[in-house]
Amino acid sequence: MVGQAPTAEQAGVAGAGKHGGIYRLWTVAGVLGAITALRLLYLSVFPFDLGAEEAQYWVWAQDFAFGYYSKPPMVAWIIMATTGICGDGVACIKLAVPLIHLLTALTVYGIGRRLFDERVGFFSALLYGTLPAVSFSAAIISTDPPLLLFWALALYGLVRALDDGSWRWWLLTGFGIGLGLMSKYAMAYFVLSLAVYFAFPGAHRAALLSPRLGAAMVLAGALYLPNIVWNANNGFVSFAHTAANANLAGPLINPGEFLDFLAAQFAVFGPILFAALLVCLLSRRAWTGDRRYRLLASFTFPTLALVLGLALLSRANANWAAPAYVAGTVLVTGWALERGRRLIVTASLALHLVLAFALFGATLIEGGAADLVSAARFDPFKRVQGWRQLGDAVSRVSARFPGVPLLFDQRRLMAELIYYVEPHPFDALKWDPDGRINDHFDLTRGLERSGDAGAKDKGQAHLLVTLSADTSAITSRYSHSRLLARIRTPIGKHRHREVRIIYLEDFLGY
Numbered sequence: 001m002v003g004q005a006p007t008a009e010q011a012g013v014a015g016a017g018k019h020g021g022i023y024r025l026w027t028v029a030g031v032l033g034a035i036t037a038l039r040l041l042y043l044s045v046f047p048f049d050l051g052a053e054e055a056q057y058w059v060w061a062q063d064f065a066f067g068y069y070s071k072p073p074m075v076a077w078i079i080m081a082t083t084g085i086c087g088d089g090v091a092c093i094k095l096a097v098p099l100i101h102l103l104t105a106l107t108v109y110g111i112g113r114r115l116f117d118e119r120v121g122f123f124s125a126l127l128y129g130t131l132p133a134v135s136f137s138a139a140i141i142s143t144d145p146p147l148l149l150f151w152a153l154a155l156y157g158l159v160r161a162l163d164d165g166s167w168r169w170w171l172l173t174g175f176g177i178g179l180g181l182m183s184k185y186a187m188a189y190f191v192l193s194l195a196v197y198f199a200f201p202g203a204h205r206a207a208l209l210s211p212r213l214g215a216a217m218v219l220a221g222a223l224y225l226p227n228i229v230w231n232a233n234n235g236f237v238s239f240a241h242t243a244a245n246a247n248l249a250g251p252l253i254n255p256g257e258f259l260d261f262l263a264a265q266f267a268v269f270g271p272i273l274f275a276a277l278l279v280c281l282l283s284r285r286a287w288t289g290d291r292r293y294r295l296l297a298s299f300t301f302p303t304l305a306l307v308l309g310l311a312l313l314s315r316a317n318a319n320w321a322a323p324a325y326v327a328g329t330v331l332v333t334g335w336a337l338e339r340g341r342r343l344i345v346t347a348s349l350a351l352h353l354v355l356a357f358a359l360f361g362a363t364l365i366e367g368g369a370a371d372l373v374s375a376a377r378f379d380p381f382k383r384v385q386g387w388r389q390l391g392d393a394v395s396r397v398s399a400r401f402p403g404v405p406l407l408f409d410q411r412r413l414m415a416e417l418i419y420y421v422e423p424h425p426f427d428a429l430k431w432d433p434d435g436r437i438n439d440h441f442d443l444t445r446g447l448e449r450s451g452d453a454g455a456k457d458k459g460q461a462h463l464l465v466t467l468s469a470d471t472s473a474i475t476s477r478y479s480h481s482r483l484l485a486r487i488r489t490p491i492g493k494h495r496h497r498e499v500r501i502i503y504l505e506d507f508l509g510y
Contacts, residue, residue, distance in 0.1 A: 008507045023122035025109065032105050032129045039098035039138045042360055043091040046139060048384035050090055052412035055387075055419040058093055060427065067230030069440035074146045074183035098138050100145040104326070105129035107152035112330045114291045116338070123345050130352035131329070132331050133268040133322060135359060143184040144322055151323045152179035154190055154220055154300060162295075167212055174216030178223025185242055189303040189323055197298035202289075226392065232436075237437055261311035264318035265304075272348040272357075276332045285335075289448050292334070299327035308476040314428050323413040379485060386489035386497050391420025393487045394465060397501050398425070405429050407447065407462035407504065409474065417465060429462065433510045450508065458509050464502040471502060479506035 021027075050058065060068045060076035061083065067073055108128045113121030128134065137144060154176025161169035180187030198208055203448045207213050231238050266274045277300070280286050286297040303324040310316045336344040363381070383441040394417055398406065406421070408414035409431040418428055430441040437443050448457050463484070464474060475481040484501045491497050 004081060020207065025106075025113075025120040028109050028122050028125045029106060030440045033103055034376065035129060035257050036098045039101075040095075042364075043094055043098070043139060044093070045364065046090060048381060049387040050093065050416070050419060051140065051384050052415050053427070055361070056411070056415035056440070057141060059415055059418050063444075065230065066226035067238055069233070069237050069437070069443050071143050071238065072182045072184065072227050073278065073499050074143065074179065074423070075143045078146060079141060094139060094141045100149050101129060101138055104145070104149045104152050105134075107149070107156050108326060108329060111159055111327075112225055112333060114163070115296070115330065116334045118336045120330070120337055123272075123337065123349070124330045126349055127270075127273065127333060127345065127352070128326070128329040130349060130356060131268070131273075131325065132270055132352060132355050133325070135352070135356035139360075144319055146183040147180055147187060148322060148326060150176045150183055151187065151190060152176075152326050153178060153362075153365050155327060158194070160211065161216075162207065165207075165210070165212065167215070167260060170210075170212035170216040171219055174219030174382055176222070177216070177220035181220070181224040182227055185238075186303075186320065186323055190299070192298040192306070193302050193303070196302050197295055199445070200294060200298075225331040235437070235442065238444060254314060257315045258308065258312040261308065261316045262320065265321065268318050268322070269328065270348050270352055272344060272351060273332055275375055276336060276344050276348075277328050280331055280335050286331070293331065296331035296334070299350075300324045300331055304328075335354070337484045377384050382491045382495060386491040387420050389489045390421070390487060390497065390499060391417055391491070393485070394499070394501065395421045398463060400504070402460075404461050404463050407431060407464045407474075409464070409466050409468060409471075411441055413465065413467055414441055419456070429457070431464075431475070433477075447507075458507055460507050462507065464500075464503045464504055466500055466502070467498070468500075471500070475502065475504065476509060478504040479508065481505065 014049035032193075043341040058079055060073075061079040064080065065073055065076070066075060078100075079093055082092050086095065101446045105125045105128045109121040109125035111121070154173050157172030157174075157176055161173055163169075177187060177190055180190065227238075268274075269277065281291075281297060281301050281304075286293045286301075288294075301324075304321050307316045309323040310320070319437050333345055333421065334340065394406075398404075398421060404426040406417070406425045408417070408428060411430075414428060414430060418425055426446060429447040430439075430440075430445050432442045432446040432448075435446075447462075462478075464471065464481075466474075481502055481504050484503050485499070487499045488496045489499075
């Protein structure tokens with residue numbers, strides 16, 4: 001067994017007898033299923049438009065590939081699957097996210113039950129399923145949900161493999177690692193955590209020489225290989241983007257960024273849980289003695305510490321440490337319940353539910369809380385408002401010029417309008433005068449890279465759609481240009497987005 005505790009079967013039987021079976025899988029599945037149903041219902045009345053990243057992923061999903069500019073392909077494959085079932089509506093694009101969170105929470109239940117007992121598994125699953133970050137992301141299609149699912153599956157497989165050494169559990173670990181890497185490169189933190197765990201004396205060192213561990217790594221590599229091949233065929237653009245995203249070229253010490261990221265983790269994981277997690281990770285018990293805690297700490301601390309270090313040296317987005325909270329949830333729950341500190345668990349759960357209902361309620365109150373927040377300096381909704389109206393307006397202008405492709409000079413605007421303009425302008429082009437590949441549209445839809453040496457683009461007309469006030473660098477490369485429209489769309493109280501559409505005639509080349 002991984003920890004110095006009764007076997008999982010013994011713990012489960014004991015837990016069932018002591019607690020009357022209320023913590024069994026069917027109970028937690030029912031509770032989490034109800035939460036998932038509410039999230040799916042919320043998607044059906046979701047009041048906001050797709051964010052730019054979500055629209056971009058939808059565009060990616062129109063072309064099956066083993067990689068895209070900034071991410072591995074899993075998120076696009078998921079959108080491809082859901083939209084193939086129910087169409088290209090916003091709710092269908094996001095459909096998989098609540099379901100993925102449900103599967104991840106149930107896997108967390110399995111980890112907690114296996115390492116501790118059914119009660120720890122039950123509360124771990126509920127806490128994970130209601131984490132502020134999970135509730136917030138339940139209405140956002142991104143690379144994080146599949147990453148966390150495969151991270152949890154790999155960790156569950158590892159827990160079982162370290163218990164009985166069975167081939168199937170080692171292969172599940174490799175399966176999770178491989179598909180996790182096809183979801184987001186942060187899955188590499190799992191391998192780092194594995195190395196940290198095995199570095200401790202007595203931490204199943206024999207497994208390092210096991211052919212089963214080798215087979216798991218081979219399986220992971222085989223599953224990830226198509227993305228490596230895609231990158232090799234495209235100048236390793238994804239790896240270069242990931243390295244550039246770390247932004248280590250600036251000042252080496254940024255205490256402000258460090259404190260911002262640290263403060264954000266209290267919101268991501270919940271203020272009570274994150275405080276308890278820090279206490280756990282800084283205690284000796286997490287690293288000495290009970291191997292269950294050491295295992296969970298090994299799959300929590302390295303990711304959190306690495307991203308904290310990156311925030312200090314450069315910057316880090318609040319979600320970059322998200323994989324740490326799969327094991328972190330079980331770690332805090334087991335620590336609290338074994339010490340009789342159930343209040344930490346119940347208070348956290350209650351707080352998470354209150355925050356979830358407050359968040360979703362605020363977005364659903366038309367002209368209410370959302371507008372109040374929008375009136376403030378910080379507007380969390382401004383990036384997901386006004387795109388449908390803008391798309392309708394651009395559609396009307398574009399319809400007057402059949403056969404003339406849209407041209408964009410900004411990635412986010414291009415992604416949104418490929419989705420919201422009807423019919424979808426899949427022939428849209430990206431202005432890229434220096435030839436640098438800064439996004440997937442530069443890679444696949446760059447003007448003068450859409451044909452043989454760009455020959456088909458010269459002499460052509462385009463409709464430039466831009467947020468820029470000064471477009472002289474673009475219009476100067478055409479024989480004639482004229483402003484067709486200025487379109488202003490509301491993006492909150494007293495806020496507007498202004499887009500200009502310019503007819504460009506006879507492209508001269510860059």
